[in-house]
Amino acid sequence: MKPANELTTPELVSFLKAANQAYRSGSPIIDDATYDHVYLAELHKRDPLNPFLNRVEPEGDFGSEKVRHERPMLSTEKAYTTKDMANFVRRVEGIAQELGIITSSIQYRITPKLDGMAGNYSKNNLVARGNGEVGNNVTHVFNHGVQAIGGANTGLGEIVLLSSAWENGLSEKFSHPRNVIVGLVGADKINEDVFEALQAGHVHFTPYSELPGQLVTAKDLTGPQLNDICDQLETGCGYPTDGSVIEVVNDQLKEAMGHTSHHYRWQIAWKRVGEMVTSTVTGVYWQTGRTGRVTPILKIDRVWLSGAWIENVTGHHAGNVQNLNIGRGCIVNVVRSGEVIPKLCGVVKKGESALLPRTCPSCDNELIREREFLICANTESCQAQIANRLGHFFSTIGNIDLFGEKTIDTLLTHGVDELPKIYEQTDKDFQSMGFGPKQAQNLVREINRSLTDPIEDWRFLAGFGIRHLGKGDSRRLLSSYPLLELPSVTAEQIQALPSFGQLKASRIASEIRSTWPLIESMINLGFNLTGIPNVAKSDNPIGGLNIVFTGKMENPRKKLEEQALMLGATPQSSVSKNTDILVVGQNVGSKKLEAARKHNTRILEEAAYLEMITSTPHEKHEGPSTNSLKKEAKTASEDQFKLFA
Ligand SMILES: NC(=O)c1ccc[n+]([C@@H]2O[C@H](COP(=O)([O-])OP(=O)(O)OC[C@H]3O[C@@H](n4cnc5c(N)ncnc54)[C@H](O)[C@@H]3O)[C@@H](O)[C@H]2O)c1
Numbered sequence: 001m002k003p004a005n006e007l008t009t010p011e012l013v014s015f016l017k018a019a020n021q022a023y024r025s026g027s028p029i030i031d032d033a034t035y036d037h038v039y040l041a042e043l044h045k046r047d048p049l050n051p052f053l054n055r056v057e058p059e060g061d062f063g064s065e066k067v068r069h070e071r072p073m074l075s076t077e078k079a080y081t082t083k084d085m086a087n088f089v090r091r092v093e094g095i096a097q098e099l100g101i102i103t104s105s106i107q108y109r110i111t112p113k114l115d116g117m118a119g120n121y122s123k124n125n126l127v128a129r130g131n132g133e134v135g136n137n138v139t140h141v142f143n144h145g146v147q148a149i150g151g152a153n154t155g156l157g158e159i160v161l162l163s164s165a166w167e168n169g170l171s172e173k174f175s176h177p178r179n180v181i182v183g184l185v186g187a188d189k190i191n192e193d194v195f196e197a198l199q200a201g202h203v204h205f206t207p208y209s210e211l212p213g214q215l216v217t218a219k220d221l222t223g224p225q226l227n228d229i230c231d232q233l234e235t236g237c238g239y240p241t242d243g244s245v246i247e248v249v250n251d252q253l254k255e256a257m258g259h260t261s262h263h264y265r266w267q268i269a270w271k272r273v274g275e276m277v278t279s280t281v282t283g284v285y286w287q288t289g290r291t292g293r294v295t296p297i298l299k300i301d302r303v304w305l306s307g308a309w310i311e312n313v314t315g316h317h318a319g320n321v322q323n324l325n326i327g328r329g330c331i332v333n334v335v336r337s338g339e340v341i342p343k344l345c346g347v348v349k350k351g352e353s354a355l356l357p358r359t360c361p362s363c364d365n366e367l368i369r370e371r372e373f374l375i376c377a378n379t380e381s382c383q384a385q386i387a388n389r390l391g392h393f394f395s396t397i398g399n400i401d402l403f404g405e406k407t408i409d410t411l412l413t414h415g416v417d418e419l420p421k422i423y424e425q426t427d428k429d430f431q432s433m434g435f436g437p438k439q440a441q442n443l444v445r446e447i448n449r450s451l452t453d454p455i456e457d458w459r460f461l462a463g464f465g466i467r468h469l470g471k472g473d474s475r476r477l478l479s480s481y482p483l484l485e486l487p488s489v490t491a492e493q494i495q496a497l498p499s500f501g502q503l504k505a506s507r508i509a510s511e512i513r514s515t516w517p518l519i520e521s522m523i524n525l526g527f528n529l530t531g532i533p534n535v536a537k538s539d540n541p542i543g544g545l546n547i548v549f550t551g552k553m554e555n556p557r558k559k560l561e562e563q564a565l566m567l568g569a570t571p572q573s574s575v576s577k578n579t580d581i582l583v584v585g586q587n588v589g590s591k592k593l594e595a596a597r598k599h600n601t602r603i604l605e606e607a608a609y610l611e612m613i614t615s616t617p618h619e620k621h622e623g624p625s626t627n628s629l630k631k632e633a634k635t636a637s638e639d640q641f642k643l644f645a
């Protein structure tokens with residue numbers, strides 16, 4: 001593809017149309033930042049009245065029934081800078097003044113901007129946005145297992161995947177969580193991993209009205225606190241997001257502001273981009289990761305960006321490098337927005353053509369192409385995969401230093417390529433590999449420290465990099481079964497735990513068994529595994545339960561969720577029929593309470609909840625039984641919440 005500024009306007013529009021179609025069908029040809037800030041921005045600059053910019057970008061049709069929306073489903077205007085936001089506020093205040101509304105009294109509501117597929121759920125049909133006027137009937141997704149949060153006919157919302165499902169498995173298969181959703185809506189045959197997520201209740205239709213939100217004033221929108229507020233909402237909602245949505249609360253004001261053919265004038269999306277710089281690609285390098293995925297790293301001429309010198313930029317994946325045709329000599333934009341690794345954001349000037357490797361840069365094995373990704377399947381003897389697996393263990397257990405990339409490379413060149421072997425090395429062995437006497441001594445000291453300093457058993461288990469057994473799932477698994485019993489735990493037993501579907505459970509069970517000889521030999525070295533107490537469900541008031549925390553809490557919500565996880569419960573972001581407890585703080589929204597009442601979910605105040613979990617010792621066979629505690633725990637009366645509703 002040519003850089004945006006070298007395209008004629010008709011070429012630019014047809015490229016935008018093609019990129020949009022690819023994006024809506026679940027296989028984007030460029031990343032969002034490049035689409036927004038390079039190609040779309042170029043058209044805005046050149047031809048702001050172009051029809052492409054003034055209507056909703058259409059979705060594919062998924063082959064389903066077409067339904068006319070009662071009211072058009074529009075897109076959102078986007079603010080990328082404080083100046084954009086100040087302009088929005090000025091516009092709102094201008095209309096408010098005409099209506100005689102005191103501008104300082106104007107309230108705005110911020111909600112996380114969900115990154116899935118938007119739809120309207122009414123008259124028992126879920127209709128995806130389509131072209132904004134006519135949508136696609138996708139009600140069938142509920143038969144596939146999509147959970148309707150808040151019940152039926154809840155209005156505008158989004159089909160979304162839980163972030164946890166993305167992080168614990170699906171990210172290994174798909175390049176973006178939205179691709180999972182598009183695939184599920186349009187596919188004749190659902191991908192087995194997606195099927196799994198559906199079965200485990202991890203795909204939701206979440207109405208925007210159920211989202212956590214915050215009321216703010218104009219001062220918050222234009223001040224530095226806006227990013228903190230949005231960060232908190234975005235990370236706290238439990239779903240992938242691509243910004244936050246800000247809207248005017250006052251109905252009279254909304255009515256007066258109205259809409260364009262593209263967006264509502266009373267609503268804006270806050271999408272942050274970091275500082276952007278331009279540099280030249282001096283080479284494209286490929287790296288093989290722990291799971292065999294081979295990813296591109298772009299070497300660029302050193303540039304200063306957001307307080308650091310940048311020389312390497314991630315090229316995301318093979319598909320991206322190929323579609324943007326990135327080779328040596330290309331001039332590229334690079335952005336850094338909060339995250340550590342700077343990102344590529346579009347090609348400014350073409351250089352050499354992209355060259356994808358045919359073989360693994362580490363072991364020379366022929367690579368396999370899986371969608372956008374290149375994979376080295378030589379898991380047994382690919383040195384890069386081995387090195388990354390060893391590195392993963394050390395960084396996950398977190399109580400050992402000095403075993404970084406360089407040390408591991410030296411160990412591998414001397415044939416020390418397994419964890420137990422590393423733990424056998426003596427001072428003399430290390431010296432014979434070329435480490436200095438002091439270094440060798442320090443390495444031995446670290447090995448001893450890692451054996452004696454306590455490690456939580458779930459951290460230790462997650463260190464083995466078993467697929468689907470990240471830290472969260474290791475913790476959930478070990479809260480029901482002790483580490484030493486794992487080889488005899490069956491797939492059915494794992495599946496019976498919350499958030500483990502059938503396929504995932506059987507993969508975990510079989511991989512635990514195949515990895516067990518290694519895990520066992522490591523345990524036998526005498527690690528100080530503190531483990532979380534073995535909380536059998538019957539002895540723990542919240543083991544195995546689904547809990548939603550809502551409202552302003554005395555304790556940080558993140559802490560409460562962590563603690564619930566440790567006790568074997570699953571924190572959820574919204575109330576559904578499988579929620580067991582709704583824990584409420586101050587200023588709880590009426591929707592969550594209504595949903596809890598509808599589903600007969602137990603409602604507990606924060607204090608009562610804490611009393612319930614802390615007054616039970618979490619060791620087995622000690623203390624009062626859960627049942628007696630459940631009776632004692634105060635259930636908050638409905639009247640108390642009417643105050644906040
Ligand atoms: N990579 C690509 O090639 C490519 C192509 C096309 C579009 N895109 C991306 O898609 C974006 C535009 O797509 P769009 O028009 O579908 O969506 P949008 O980004 O304009 O968002 C508008 C939608 O957000 C939804 N939304 C989500 N959370 C909400 C909330 N809390 N409150 C209210 N509404 C909420 C609404 O349904 C609304 O329709 C671009 O910014 C770009 O990043 C990427």
Ligand SMILES: [Zn+2]
Binds near residue numbers: 365376
């Ligand atoms: Zn390899």
